[in-house]
Amino acid sequence: MQLISAPWILPVTSPQGGVLTEHCIAMQGGRIVDVLPLGQAHRQHPEAECEHLERCALLPALVNAHTHAAMTLLRGVAEDLPLDAWLNERIWPIESACLSREYVADGTRLAIAEMLLGGTGCFADMYFHPDVILEVAADCGARAQVGIPVLDIPGAWSCSDAFEQAEEVRSLCTRAPLLSAALAPHAVYSLSLDDLRRTGEQARALDLRVHIHLAETRQEVDGCLSEHGVSPAVLVDRLMPEVPLQGAHGVHLDDDDCTLLAVRGAGIAHCPASNMKLASGFCNLARLEAHGIAFGIGTDGCASNNRLDSFAEMRLAALLAKSVSEDPAFMDAHRTLHAATLGGAQVLGLDGETGSLEAGKSADFIAVDLSDIASAPLYDIAGQLIYACGRNQVDSVWIAGARKVRSGELVDIDLEDIRARAQSWQQRIGELLPG
Amino acid sequence: MQLISAPWILPVTSPQGGVLTEHCIAMQGGRIVDVLPLGQAHRQHPEAECEHLERCALLPALVNAHTHAAMTLLRGVAEDLPLDAWLNERIWPIESACLSREYVADGTRLAIAEMLLGGTGCFADMYFHPDVILEVAADCGARAQVGIPVLDIPGAWSCSDAFEQAEEVRSLCTRAPLLSAALAPHAVYSLSLDDLRRTGEQARALDLRVHIHLAETRQEVDGCLSEHGVSPAVLVDRLMPEVPLQGAHGVHLDDDDCTLLAVRGAGIAHCPASNMKLASGFCNLARLEAHGIAFGIGTDGCASNNRLDSFAEMRLAALLAKSVSEDPAFMDAHRTLHAATLGGAQVLGLDGETGSLEAGKSADFIAVDLSDIASAPLYDIAGQLIYACGRNQVDSVWIAGARKVRSGELVDIDLEDIRARAQSWQQRIGELLPG
Numbered sequence: 115m116q117l118i119s120a121p122w123i124l125p126v127t128s129p130q131g132g133v134l135t136e137h138c139i140a141m142q143g144g145r146i147v148d149v150l151p152l153g154q155a156h157r158q159h160p161e162a163e164c165e166h167l168e169r170c171a172l173l174p175a176l177v178n179a180h181t182h183a184a185m186t187l188l189r190g191v192a193e194d195l196p197l198d199a200w201l202n203e204r205i206w207p208i209e210s211a212c213l214s215r216e217y218v219a220d221g222t223r224l225a226i227a228e229m230l231l232g233g234t235g236c237f238a239d240m241y242f243h244p245d246v247i248l249e250v251a252a253d254c255g256a257r258a259q260v261g262i263p264v265l266d267i268p269g270a271w272s273c274s275d276a277f278e279q280a281e282e283v284r285s286l287c288t289r290a291p292l293l294s295a296a297l298a299p300h301a302v303y304s305l306s307l308d309d310l311r312r313t314g315e316q317a318r319a320l321d322l323r324v325h326i327h328l329a330e331t332r333q334e335v336d337g338c339l340s341e342h343g344v345s346p347a348v349l350v351d352r353l354m355p356e357v358p359l360q361g362a363h364g365v366h367l368d369d370d371d372c373t374l375l376a377v378r379g380a381g382i383a384h385c386p387a388s389n390m391k392l393a394s395g396f397c398n399l400a401r402l403e404a405h406g407i408a409f410g411i412g413t414d415g416c417a418s419n420n421r422l423d424s425f426a427e428m429r430l431a432a433l434l435a436k437s438v439s440e441d442p443a444f445m446d447a448h449r450t451l452h453a454a455t456l457g458g459a460q461v462l463g464l465d466g467e468t469g470s471l472e473a474g475k476s477a478d479f480i481a482v483d484l485s486d487i488a489s490a491p492l493y494d495i496a497g498q499l500i501y502a503c504g505r506n507q508v509d510s511v512w513i514a515g516a517r518k519v520r521s522g523e524l525v526d527i528d529l530e531d532i533r534a535r536a537q538s539w540q541q542r543i544g545e546l547l548p549g
Numbered sequence: 550m551q552l553i554s555a556p557w558i559l560p561v562t563s564p565q566g567g568v569l570t571e572h573c574i575a576m577q578g579g580r581i582v583d584v585l586p587l588g589q590a591h592r593q594h595p596e597a598e599c600e601h602l603e604r605c606a607l608l609p610a611l612v613n614a615h616t617h618a619a620m621t622l623l624r625g626v627a628e629d630l631p632l633d634a635w636l637n638e639r640i641w642p643i644e645s646a647c648l649s650r651e652y653v654a655d656g657t658r659l660a661i662a663e664m665l666l667g668g669t670g671c672f673a674d675m676y677f678h679p680d681v682i683l684e685v686a687a688d689c690g691a692r693a694q695v696g697i698p699v700l701d702i703p704g705a706w707s708c709s710d711a712f713e714q715a716e717e718v719r720s721l722c723t724r725a726p727l728l729s730a731a732l733a734p735h736a737v738y739s740l741s742l743d744d745l746r747r748t749g750e751q752a753r754a755l756d757l758r759v760h761i762h763l764a765e766t767r768q769e770v771d772g773c774l775s776e777h778g779v780s781p782a783v784l785v786d787r788l789m790p791e792v793p794l795q796g797a798h799g800v801h802l803d804d805d806d807c808t809l810l811a812v813r814g815a816g817i818a819h820c821p822a823s824n825m826k827l828a829s830g831f832c833n834l835a836r837l838e839a840h841g842i843a844f845g846i847g848t849d850g851c852a853s854n855n856r857l858d859s860f861a862e863m864r865l866a867a868l869l870a871k872s873v874s875e876d877p878a879f880m881d882a883h884r885t886l887h888a889a890t891l892g893g894a895q896v897l898g899l900d901g902e903t904g905s906l907e908a909g910k911s912a913d914f915i916a917v918d919l920s921d922i923a924s925a926p927l928y929d930i931a932g933q934l935i936y937a938c939g940r941n942q943v944d945s946v947w948i949a950g951a952r953k954v955r956s957g958e959l960v961d962i963d964l965e966d967i968r969a970r971a972q973s974w975q976q977r978i979g980e981l982l983p984g
Contacts, residue, residue, distance in 0.1 A: 189925070193932035194881035228923050390868035391936070393877040420936035421923060430865070433825035436629075442828040446629035487968055488663050488856060490624070491975030493982060497628035501826070501855035506941040533922055540926030547928060 115142045115162040116515075117155050120481060122171040122495050125149050125471035126455045131448025133495050138164075139172060141477040144515035148473050169485035170509055171495055173451065174470050175235025175257075175478040176424035177458030180325075180362040180383035180412030182241045184221030186228065187212075187539045189416040191547060197331060197392045205417055206267060208546055209242075212539075213270035218243040220535040222250045225422055227524060227532050230256060232505030233480040234424045235513050236469075238360070238383065238412070238462050240298040240325055242271045244283050252290050254527055255516055257478065259462045260287070261298030261325040264305060264313050273309045277316055284320050292514060294464065296360070301327040302338050302346045307353065314354030323463055324354055328361030328382075331394045335366045347371035351378065360461050362412060363388075364402070365395040372405040381408040381461030384453070386430045387421070388414030399431075400439040410458025411450075425505040428454045432500055447496035477515040483507045483522075550577045550597040551950075552590050555916060557606040557930050560584050560906035561890045566883025568930045573599075574607060576912040579950035584906050604920035605944055606930055608886065609905050610670025610692075610913040611859035612893030615760075615797040615818035615847030617676045619656030621663065622647075622974045624851040626982060632766060632827045640852055641702060643981055644677075647974075648705035653678040655970040657685045660857055662959060662967050665691060667940035668915040669859045670948050671904075673795070673818065673847070673897050675733040675760055677706045679718050687725050689962055690951055692913065694897045695722070696733030696760040699740060699748050708744045712751055719755050727949060729899065731795070736762040737773050737781045742788065749789030758898055759789055763796030763817075766829045770801045782806035786813065795896050797847060798823075799837065800830040807840040816843040816896030819888070821865045822856070823849030834866075835874040845893025846885075860940040863889045867935055882931035912950040918942045918957075 119138035124131060138155050140147040140162065148155075155162070185205075192204035218241060229237060239247055240261035251258040262283055264276040280297060287295045297320075299305055299313045317324050329335055329346050338346045347367060350359065351374055359375070364382035367375070375382070384397050402409050411431050413422045428450050435445035445453075459469025468478045482499060486507050489498050511519035518525055554573035559566060573590050575582040575597065583590075590597070620640075627639035653676060664672060674682055675696035686693040697718055699711040715732060722730045732755075734740055734748045752759050764770055764781050773781045782802060785794065786809055794810070799817035802810070810817070819832050837844050846866050848857045863885050870880035880888075894904025903913045917934060921942050924933050946954035953960055 187926060189937060190927070190929040190932045193929050193936070194878050196877050200877070224922065224925065231922075387868060390872040391877065393871045393875050395875075396872065420932070421939075423923070423939075426861070426864075426939075429861075430868075433822060433865075436828045437825040437831065440828050440830075442631050442635070442826065443629050485968075487659065487666075487964060487971070488858070490659065490968060490971040491622060491978070492625070493975065493979055494625040494628050497625045497855070501628070502624060504856075504858075504861075504939055504941060506939060529922060533920075533925060536922070536925040540928065543926070544928055 115140060115147070115159050117159060117162045117164045118167070118172065119152055119164070120167040120170040120172045123149060123471065124171060124173040124451065124496065126174050126452055127470050127472055129449045129452045131451060131496055139471060139477070139479065141515050144477055146471060146473055146475050146477050149471050167481045167509065170481040170483050171499065172479055172481050173499070174455040175468070175480050175511060175513060176233050176454050177410055177462065177469055178229060178234045178237040178413055178422065178424055179410030179458040179461050180385055180414055181225070181237050181239055181422060182415030183225035183237065183239050183247065184218045184241045185415035185417045186224040186422065187217065187221040187536065187543065189420055191543065192417055197394065200392065208543060209267055210270050211546055212543060213242055213267065215243050215246045217539070218246045219250050220539060222247050223254065224532050224536050226251065226254045226256045227527055227529060228422045230511055230518050230524060231508065232423050232425060233482065233508040233511060234422065235478045235480065235511060236459070236464065238325060242267070245279060245286065248283065248286050248290065248293055251293060255292070255513055255518060257292040257468060257513055259294045259296055259464065261296045263298045263300065264309060265300040277312065280316055280320055280322065284322060296323040296325040298325045301330070301334065302349050303334050310353045314357060317354065317357040323358040323360060325360045325362065326350060328364055329366040329371065330363035332366055345371055347374055358463055363394065363397065365389055365397045369401070372401055372407060376405045376407050381410065383412040383461055384409050384431060385412045385414040386434045387427060388418040391418055396434065396438045398438060399435045400444060408457055408460040409453055410461040411454045423505050424454055425503055428500050447500040450500050451496060478513050480508055481510040483509040550575060550582070550594050552594060552597045552599045553602070553607065554587055554599070555602040555605040555607045558584060558906065559606060559608040559886065559931065561609050561887055562905050562907055564884045564887045566886060566931055574906060574912070574914065576950050579912055581906060581908055581910050581912050583908050602916045602944065605916040605918050606934065607914055607916050608934070609890040610903070610915050610946060610948065611668050611889050612845055612897065612904055613664060613669045613672040613848050613857065613859055614845030614893040614896050615820055615849055616660070616672050616674055616857060617850030618660035618672065618674050618682065619653045619676045620850035620852045621659040621857065622652065622656040622971065622978065624855055626978065627852055632829065635827065643978060644702055645705050646981055647978060648677055648702065650678050650681050652974070653681045654685050655974060657682050658689065659967050659971050661686065661689045661691045662962055662964060663857045665946055665953050665959060666943065667858050667860060668917065668943040668946060669857065670913045670915065670946060671899065673760060677702070680714060680721065683718065683721050683725065683728055686728060690727070690948055690953060692727040692903060692948055694729045694731055694899065696731045698733045698735065699744060700735040712747065715751055715755055715757065719757060731758040731760040733760040736765070736769065737784050738769050745788045749792055752789065752792040758793040758795060760795045760797065761785060763799055764801040764806065765798035767801055780806055782809055793898055798829065798832065800824055800832045804836070807836055807842060811840045811842050816845065818847040818896055819844050819866060820847045820849040821869045822862060823853040826853055831869065831873045833873060834870045835879060843892055843895040844888055845896040846889045858940050859889055860938055863935050882935040885935050886931060913948050915943055916945040918944040
């Protein structure tokens, strides 16, 4: 039994939140046994090993609800371009030329290092060679939902690859406590109706969730309406009935879409930085909220965001929601923290396991150092965490009770090796870039 | 003579930008003598003292074009509130109760420490007791434009205080090379026409610039239209003719306002985080750009932003401009860096002195460490600086050739004293807060 205490604990058990003082987290065997007053904890567990994190707040490890981890290797290859040119002239050609098991392994490890150092303990991924991603995530001790990508990248990956690997990936996940799988069809505009339908069938057959880019851009919606006569949400609903659904972006969902998604219990991964950088539009979180749709916060991949930084993303999500809804009281600090933790876990179907500090859940939590002068003075802990804190204030991270970050340093991941591999990819990919 | 070199130098001499390699900054007596190729520099200045900053990019020190520095002491006192309640129920009552010379000194010093550590070398301030601000800025060696606030805060400060101090503040500035002064009427809705007119007269008489909150909210514009029949920009133009003008926010400027401001040569301090947090609306940078209006980037005060972080603000300005203009190519990385440096200096009327790395200007520059794994791989230096970097990557800061930050630590400012004073204010102000 271990007791971890700190001046403040934010258990995030509801959107309204709350801050506990003089409390601690009791954990054993990688799970939270209780969150309870310190005095009571010492009486109940006199033999426990105790650690106090001075100046820190303890909160659930953050959940990155949508990313393409290995795309860290493409950080900055395509700045300030329209989405079309971004995808068709840069991202996909480079992926066609470089995609390999080694590329995916090195990019994913870099992403996990960056995310862990920034307090992100769980991520929903969508990228090629999912078996490699599983291996790297397991090796790093990160929690991941691995999305098996259904998409054709000529010469590098095909829908058939996805369908062939799905059963193996799922069965690898059942043996790894931190890992889960989803089928991840890219989007309605990049797949045939047959492949979308087949994705739905296979998801049902294998009992997998579906993770798809959904209503990300106006063009996607307009194209779907003109080609199929219905919105992307309706099309997905028809072609993939009955499977648990998580949509990434959800920028251009109308009220009918939301009604349908709410009935299905689908969740949305809100990706504010990526949507803003690619000028995809503003996701209307107030509409999702009004329909009772669960939403989390995602960074998207590094090629459209450049930071796998859930702290920056939380702050941006709150600021953007207030301005889009024209209501400064909307998405308050506690509500935002909820979206970045338990909300994300709900979207991934993992809210029984992670996302809040509650007895029985996995011990996935972080300690954020509030002694930085950028956090002084300190009147409002949740407000400070969302609006003032940077990820550089993350002191410690535990995943399933294992210490992954201590004093802002990775405990058991070799950063120098990761850095050297990134440098070598920089050389190879750099040669493919114009001028 | 000193030669400071690094793998990359971004001199920011135009909005299109550019990156120099194998170059250095030659400086002497606090001024930039030249930015030139390393080999040539060593030949021309064989006796020079040389320093090479491995892994770093050198760029102009960032300019925070609008803030209320001392409001760091109110960081987090009023989260998630509508502007009206924010200002009338929290900010102004607390200021009425606490405002003193000691409060301003302690808050300003905390702000300067935070800004210097984050690479901000110059700030346009607007706060009470400007003589105290001058003293603190001079003591810290920061560059500041001190805005003498024209506003009545019952029991704490009055318009008369401002008018009485203006001449003294201006003359103190003429003796301090890093300091300049402006008259800072709060806004058209918070001052009488007489006080606005008097501000203009005094600015002309003392040869001071005017720094005013301008078209920040829809209510401000609607109120001005209904009370005075003209927009805030037109009203200010009429009541304060012929003085150099810098407007903060400029969210609700229409085309006529912009035409008028362009003719006057007025500049705008764009404050994206504050505008989003208070749901004030979206500033249309593309419109300012089309009218040829200079704009800089400001954090606003800590009570409506929580971070005096020009790196976060640059990233947000770029992301927001793309999404508001629906053009992902707008506000590219070089253009954004220009706004945060030379653009800000133009707004403050200081572009002859700071904001770019050019022979003859003050040696105000920073070194940003790009070896962080969050900056790997490294294909695009400007893109990385705007979209990926955090202020924690600031390695060094020079103001007028004096080293203010080295290896991420303040060189000659006592952080422990600042922290202790913030803590003591936290105690006093905390008692005034509800609940």
